[in-house]
Amino acid sequence: MDKTSVYHHIPVLLKESVDGLNVCSGGIYVDVTFGGGGHSKEILVRLGNTGHLYGFDQDEDSEKNIFSDIRFTFVRSNFRYLAHFMDWHNVKEIDGLLADLGVSSIHFDDCNRGFSFRFIGNLDMRMNQRKGETAADILNTYSENKLIDMFDLYGELKNSASIAHAIVQARMQREIQTVQDFLDILKPFVRKGKVEKQLAQIFQALRIEVNKELDALKEMLIQAKQLLRSGGRIAIITYHSLEDRLVKFFFKTGSFYEKIERDFYGNFLSPFKIINHRVIVASDEEVKRNPRSRSAKLRIAEKI
Ligand SMILES: C[S@@+](CC[C@H](N)C(=O)[O-])C[C@H]1O[C@@H](n2cnc3c(N)ncnc32)[C@H](O)[C@@H]1O
Known part of the structure; x- marks a missing residue:
């Protein structure tokens, strides 16, 4: 791959995931897997002048896709350090977070x-x-x-x-x-x-x-829980069952490490309301257009 040019990656479940964030115009959002910037671009379209978007990526190549938009800040880091960088940027609360996990198709084919x-x-x-x-x-x-x-x-x-x-x-x-x-x-x-x-x-x-993908995912989810304001949304796209199981479990329980809280009847006391009880997958039309979307699963939750 040319080391200077912008690269293109067809964003997966674009409308479904960004719709799921319920973007409010003055909100603060984080795309923890910036990649080719497809999801970030769509979030910016829905964001007003006072809103802000932070885009994380640990891959050097993704920096070539950074937009020049005063409402956007790129963070070259693993998303497992989400809380640290949000604190560094003086962000105490966020309105939404999106993750589209894995490797971008350009790198996969390199x-x-x-x-x-x-x-x-x-x-x-x-x-x-x-x-x-x-x-x-x-x-x-x-x-x-x-x-x-x-x-x-x-x-x-x-x-x-x-x-x-x-x-x-x-x-x-x-x-x-x-x-x-x-x-x-x-x-x-x-x-x-x-x-x-x-x-x-x-x-x-x-x-x-x-x-160390599963550790990074768990750490990021725990930090996202702390950062999301009440009513804030989290949308995660996974590509294999190990990740999907973790996300499903986390939305249901709000936890990985601490004791899982339950009510009198034994039900989990999760800090999240699950928005889609049935996992969202790509339509036949999307799979035809972009075969990489075949294994994608989207889960959305709202912080209570
Ligand atoms: C599937 S691509 C995202 C594509 C993007 N949504 C788009 O529309 O162009 C995943 C991106 O997340 C990045 N990534 C994966 N795990 C990460 C992690 N733990 N921390 C930071 N970036 C990560 C990869 O480097 C890759 O660029």
């Missing part, structure tokens, strides 16, 4: 980033290329047990132990560096007819581990 098994290149997978372990580092250094846990938890694979064992054997011969090196190791473990699905699960597990 052979230099290593996110996809379809493009042969370095096994990097870091969204923030300034720091942290790459996917190759993980495959070359994690113990066999740690690799098993990773594939079990994040890939929900049935043959995690065999795959982890093969990785440990292979790296004794030669360091694993590229997508092709990894695919060569995986070849005996992917069943014909299910190749795409299994490779997607394996690559997903590795990407979640590299970017």
Whole structure:
């Protein structure tokens, strides 16, 4: 990818998610996954002169898409530091937050980033290329047990132990560096007819581990709960069941770590009112236009 040009990413569930925020013209909003700026642009269209939007992204490339609009501030950071940066900008309360999780399609299809098994290149997978372990580092250094846990938890694979064992054997011969090196190791473990699905699960597990995606999501949701004003909205688009389960659980209980509060009858006492009880998915027309939207799930809640 050209290092200077703006990149384009077709925003998923655009109308549904921004409608879900109930944007009020003077409100303060946060798009924690700015990316190509598609959702941010739509929020700005609905925001008046006194409103403000903060856009977070940890990926350097997203900076090329920053708008020049006095109602917009870009924050180059992982969204797990949401509260810190809002405090730094002297924001005590927000009216809405949107997250469109995962990797932008441009990066997914970039052979230099290593996110996809379809493009042969370095096994990097870091969204923030300034720091942290790459996917190759993980495959070359994690113990066999740690690799098993990773594939079990994040890939929900049935043959995690065999795959982890093969990785440990292979790296004794030669360091694993590229997508092709990894695919060569995986070849005996992917069943014909299910190749795409299994490779997607394996690559997903590795990407979640590299970017600590589930931890970041949990931390951001807890901070969003504190920052949202009463009546403020939160809209989250997920692309796999691990994330969707977390979001669903959080909207229902308002918690991950502390004791979950219940009423006399045992019902959860959540600080959120769920806006869509049935998860929102892309229409057939949207899936046809943008196949990436196929796995998207949108959940919206309102702070009580
Ligand atoms: C699916 S794209 C968002 C696309 C955007 N909604 C649009 O319409 O162009 C997800 C973006 O979120 C960023 N991202 C993912 N996890 C993040 C995190 N924990 N902190 C900050 N940015 C993150 C990725 O770098 C990527 O640019």
